[in-house]
Amino acid sequence: MASGIKDKVVVLGMGCSKFGERWDASPADLMVEAFEECLADAGIEKKDIEMGWFGAGIDAYNVGSSALPLSLALRLSNIPVTKVENMCATGTEAFRGAVYAVASGACDIALALGVEKLKDVGYGGLPQRTRGVENDMFWPNLSAPGSFAQLASGYRAKHGLDKTELKRAMAHVSVKSHANGAKNPKAHLRREITEEQAINAPYIAEPIGLYDCCGVSDGSACAIVTTPEIARRLGKTDLVSVKALQLAVSNGDEASFSDWDGSYLKTTRIAAQRAYNEAGIKKPREEISMTEVHDCFSITELVTMEDLQLSDEGQAVRDVLNGDFDAGGRIPCQIDGGLKCFGHPIGASGLRMIYENYLQFQGRAGDRQLPNARLALNHNLGGFPHQNICSISIIGRYE
Amino acid sequence: MFGITAYGAYIPRSRLSRAAIADANDWFDASLRGLAKGERSVCNWDEDTITMAVEAGQDCLSLLDASSVGALYLASTTLPFLDRQNSVVVSQALNLGDHLRTMDVSASQRAATSALIAMLEAGGSDKGAAMLVASEHRRSKCGSRAEMLWGDGAAALGVGSNGVIAEYLGSETYVTDFVDHYRGEDSTLDYEWEERWIRDEGYLKSVPLAASRLLEKAGVKVSEIAHFVLASDQAKTPAAVAKKLGVSAEAVVDNHIATTGVSGAAHPILMLTSALEAAKPGDLIMLAGFGQGTDVVLFRATDQVGARRPKTGFAGALERRRPDENYNRFLSFNNLVERETGKRGELDKQSYLAAMYRKKDLLTGFVGGKCRECGTIQIPKENYCVNPDCGALHSQDDYPMSALPGRVKTWTADRLTFDWNPPAYFGLVEFEGGGRMMMDFTEVEEGSIDTGVAVSLHFRIRQFDNQRGFRKYFWKATPSGQ
Numbered sequence: 001m002a003s004g005i006k007d008k009v010v011v012l013g014m015g016c017s018k019f020g021e022r023w024d025a026s027p028a029d030l031m032v033e034a035f036e037e038c039l040a041d042a043g044i045e046k047k048d049i050e051m052g053w054f055g056a057g058i059d060a061y062n063v064g065s066s067a068l069p070l071s072l073a074l075r076l077s078n079i080p081v082t083k084v085e086n087m088c089a090t091g092t093e094a095f096r097g098a099v100y101a102v103a104s105g106a107c108d109i110a111l112a113l114g115v116e117k118l119k120d121v122g123y124g125g126l127p128q129r130t131r132g133v134e135n136d137m138f139w140p141n142l143s144a145p146g147s148f149a150q151l152a153s154g155y156r157a158k159h160g161l162d163k164t165e166l167k168r169a170m171a172h173v174s175v176k177s178h179a180n181g182a183k184n185p186k187a188h189l190r191r192e193i194t195e196e197q198a199i200n201a202p203y204i205a206e207p208i209g210l211y212d213c214c215g216v217s218d219g220s221a222c223a224i225v226t227t228p229e230i231a232r233r234l235g236k237t238d239l240v241s242v243k244a245l246q247l248a249v250s251n252g253d254e255a256s257f258s259d260w261d262g263s264y265l266k267t268t269r270i271a272a273q274r275a276y277n278e279a280g281i282k283k284p285r286e287e288i289s290m291t292e293v294h295d296c297f298s299i300t301e302l303v304t305m306e307d308l309q310l311s312d313e314g315q316a317v318r319d320v321l322n323g324d325f326d327a328g329g330r331i332p333c334q335i336d337g338g339l340k341c342f343g344h345p346i347g348a349s350g351l352r353m354i355y356e357n358y359l360q361f362q363g364r365a366g367d368r369q370l371p372n373a374r375l376a377l378n379h380n381l382g383g384f385p386h387q388n389i390c391s392i393s394i395i396g397r398y399e
Numbered sequence: 400m401f402g403i404t405a406y407g408a409y410i411p412r413s414r415l416s417r418a419a420i421a422d423a424n425d426w427f428d429a430s431l432r433g434l435a436k437g438e439r440s441v442c443n444w445d446e447d448t449i450t451m452a453v454e455a456g457q458d459c460l461s462l463l464d465a466s467s468v469g470a471l472y473l474a475s476t477t478l479p480f481l482d483r484q485n486s487v488v489v490s491q492a493l494n495l496g497d498h499l500r501t502m503d504v505s506a507s508q509r510a511a512t513s514a515l516i517a518m519l520e521a522g523g524s525d526k527g528a529a530m531l532v533a534s535e536h537r538r539s540k541c542g543s544r545a546e547m548l549w550g551d552g553a554a555a556l557g558v559g560s561n562g563v564i565a566e567y568l569g570s571e572t573y574v575t576d577f578v579d580h581y582r583g584e585d586s587t588l589d590y591e592w593e594e595r596w597i598r599d600e601g602y603l604k605s606v607p608l609a610a611s612r613l614l615e616k617a618g619v620k621v622s623e624i625a626h627f628v629l630a631s632d633q634a635k636t637p638a639a640v641a642k643k644l645g646v647s648a649e650a651v652v653d654n655h656i657a658t659t660g661v662s663g664a665a666h667p668i669l670m671l672t673s674a675l676e677a678a679k680p681g682d683l684i685m686l687a688g689f690g691q692g693t694d695v696v697l698f699r700a701t702d703q704v705g706a707r708r709p710k711t712g713f714a715g716a717l718e719r720r721r722p723d724e725n726y727n728r729f730l731s732f733n734n735l736v737e738r739e740t741g742k743r744g745e746l747d748k749q750s751y752l753a754a755m756y757r758k759k760d761l762l763t764g765f766v767g768g769k770c771r772e773c774g775t776i777q778i779p780k781e782n783y784c785v786n787p788d789c790g791a792l793h794s795q796d797d798y799p800m801s802a803l804p805g806r807v808k809t810w811t812a813d814r815l816t817f818d819w820n821p822p823a824y825f826g827l828v829e830f831e832g833g834g835r836m837m838m839d840f841t842e843v844e845e846g847s848i849d850t851g852v853a854v855s856l857h858f859r860i861r862q863f864d865n866q867r868g869f870r871k872y873f874w875k876a877t878p879s880g881q
Contacts (some may be wrong), residue, residue, distance in 0.1 A: 257837065
């Protein structure tokens with residue numbers, strides 16, 4: 001019987017570049033920026049790293065395929081490096097590879113680094129790209145906002161909400177993240193906005209408006225992981241450990257078979273329950289101190305609160321408007337600004353979330369420091385509501 | 400008895416106001432103002448001769464058993480492919496199977512009437528019924544008389560001996576190399592000669608000659624003709640020809656210039672469908688097609704003419720309209736201006752022909768799968784049944800789904816992604832009896848879509864690969880009744 005990953009691996013160091021429109025920074029520059037911070041934080045030398053996992057989401061507009069870009073950028077010493085890509089879950093997938101390698105005993109110290117260079121394409125939003133030879137023949141040309149906007153239509157139909165009510169809650173989600181992002185020096189978008197601005201912004205994909213969309217950013221984030229024993233031996237106290245790493249991937253059920261109504265993410269519900277089981281969490285609302293969820297769009301964050309069991313079904317609008325997930329609320333969400341304002345360099349996002357957990361647990365989060373943060377849940381969603389990849393990591397103080 | 404057994408019609412929903420065309424162009428040619436009455440039909444960006452042919456063919460199949468169709472003829476001068484049989488695409492979209500004769504007939508405004516004569520003269524040698532689809536997506540120069548008077552449309556006829564609604568009495572053709580207009584090998588637009596000459600030396604000489612030969616051969620008095628179909632973009636010419644022939648003024652079938660415009664090689668057949676809708680048992684119908692001579696065909700309506708009505712028909716197609724005042728959009732849809740598409744529109748759209756062929760049942764026929772083990776319907780058809788309680792391997796039989804009604808589960812109007820007519824509407828559609836798919840919508844009017852709205856499926860252009868001169872087709876959902 002598998003015992004799960006809980007407390008087998010700890011974070012030795014972390015780094016994160018400034019996210020944003022980094023016109024003058026190459027992907028290698030971004031990787032080095034995150035890595036140097038991480039290496040200094042870990043207090044080891046580059047040669048101590050035994051294995052690497054490299055995450056980048058969109059090859060064609062980015063660094064190219066394979067693990068070479070990481071090994072070349074960091075001049076790693078011919079160690080094994082594996083490239084991973086799993087859409088928006090890519091960063092967490094790189095982390096999972098490194099954590100599993102350490103947990104298995106295959107190595108003592110492993111590196112996970114995610115990077116994305118999105119601002120070289122010449123236009124806003126994610127790059128328009130092929131979905132594969134066969135899919136391109138019949139899939140709609142769905143953009144990311146176009147696919148996630150449908151969550152709003154499904155949610156509204158299921159719960160009998162009128163458009164303005166849901167839109168106001170969506171606006172609250174974004175206003176909160178902008179307020180948080182304004183306090184984060186590494187965040188891409190650092191200006192506060194009002195509910196009126198969010199509601200009145202032009203539609204990108206009905207009912208998603210400009211301020212319902214996350215930042216499309218350049219950036220990199222990285223982690224070095226090891227065992228608790230080695231970390232202690234290296235003089236580390238205040239350890240932060242991995243409590244759960246789970247992934248759920250659609251199998252066509254939502255898109256082709258079930259009575260799924262488009263109002264929730266089936267994979268998130270599955271991955272969340274598995275993660276709670278792995279971490280030994282019985283009452284998530286009481287035990288989880290903070291969440292970093294995949295707020296690619298405000299509506300995604302809103303329905304995710306229910307999928308993670310942090311709101312009752314149909315009650316996310318009420319809870320959001322009640323401020324339950326604001327900085328001072330019941331369970332703060334996106335305290336670093338989230339994808340919304342920290343930004344969303346795809347391959348880096350999952351690691352960026354863990355970076356924020358790590359800073360919070362170590363009391364290094366500056367103006368946005370939460371009191372008594374002990375356990376964090378991070379959530380990524382790659383793909384579309386009707387077929388996607390959901391990753392969940394639970395990170396906490398090692399006690 | 401042998402003759403016409405079924406018919407169907409399709410007219411694009413969009414109807415551009417002629418005043419809008421004149422408003423944009425009368426600075427250059429003031430005479431256009433005199434033609435600025437009514438409206439003309441305009442293909443949506445995702446419609447062409449093939450897609451309209453499929454629509455008309457589907458309408459015709461509401462009266463015919465698809466499995467009985469032994470031949471499909473597609474007549475048009477605006478076929479999207481010069482070398483790739485267009486009628487094959489239409490036949491596969493109509494799921495007519497792989498055991499039939501197909502043929503494209505082109506290069507003249509009487510392409511459809513000539514094809515029809517060939518089918519009628521072949522008689523019962525075609526297995527079961529033969530189907531003719533005439534379709535035309537007419538392009539013309541910006542600010543031209545043709546732009547004002549022409550329209551897009553398609554019509555279909557079934558020919559056979561079961562359920563005859565108009566008995567074939569005979570046909571005649573007068574052939575002469577009268578070049579009223581032409582389009583050469585490397586041209587995309589027509590070049591026309593003087594209207595008055597075309598009327599006097601063309602219609603008024605050629606049509607009566609062919610018609611009188613036929614009347615004599617068939618032993619029919621001209622005064623008996625109850626419906627006289629002569630397609631022409633000259634509003635008064637059909638009546639002038641009728642008068643010269645001795646056909647009564649009441650028998651002249653309206654060319655619908657004011658409501659759809661003249662749809663080229665498709666127009667004689669489209670007008671014939673309107674005549675069939677108006678015909679009473681025993682009525683004599685004369686169909687004329689003009690172009691490098693004249694085809695004439697004679698029919699007599701049978702007792703079944705009133706009872707055998709297609710689902711939509713000419714009147715239904717005419718009525719299903721969306722008024723349009725946007726001349727700039729019309730220019731854009733017809734490639735008459737170089738439109739900024741944004742960088743998202745620059746994505747390479749290579750057509751991978753081997754993969755396309757592998758997927759042709761889905762792409763062209765909208766064929767899904769039905770599991771033999773558990774009955775689950777699914778599209779696309781895959782190796783394993785999607786029902787998690789079943790999961791059987793290779794258990795799905797072909798299940799054509801293009802005619803199934805559906806309902807919208809989720810939707811959006813996407814203004815970020817590239818579309819020729821933004822916003823791009825798409826969403827998850829659930830089909831009656833099972834099966835669901837994330838798909839494009841088309842012909843959506845703002846406010847007409849929401850969760851639960853009923854939709855029907857339509858064969859449309861999915862993508863142009865302008866770099867290589869290819870276009871891809873797939874099925875899209877449209878709110879029912881639109």
